[in-house]
Amino acid sequence: MSTTITLNDLIKSRLGEIAEDIWESNRVMRISGDNGRVIQIGSAAVWEQWTCEADHGSGPCHEPLLTLDQAATLVGQPVDFSLVSPTMTPIEIEVLDESYGFQRTELYHLSDVTQEFTKAQG
Structure with a gap:
């Protein structure tokens, strides 16, 4: 009997x-299902998928x-932008993109994204 x-x-x-x-390497936890929250900066919003549990x-x-794509959305920048000087070191991770499969991206703390948004506003 074979398993499919x-x-x-x-x-x-x-x-x-x-x-x-x-989780093992950075104490980052994936938020499952409906347990996340809406994160809004300015006029854009994204759904929380990851949270930092590190000390x-x-x-x-x-x-x-936030993933790089989410950060770009919230800051109002093209997807290929990057945070210039985040306070916390970005965390590399693979995410599943519906068009391209598994892709490498970085996770940024919300405070760093908020700081970047404030800078962009002048």
Whole structure:
């Protein structure tokens, strides 16, 4: 008797591996299902998918983490922009893009994205 593995099973498995790896290496937690929150800066909003649980010196951070695409949306910049001088080191991660499959991106703390938005406003 052979076991059939579907593409959805492989994707789910890979997403689980990514979440475990980033938890072990950076104390970043994936937000599942409806447990996230809407993050809004200016006139744009995105849905929280990751949160930082690392201790940066004063207990667990609990700050939302945003992908580069989400940060670009909130700051109102093209997707190929980058934060110039984030306070916290960006965290490299693989995410599943519906058009391109698994892609490398970076996660940024919300405070760094907010700071970039404030700078862009002048």
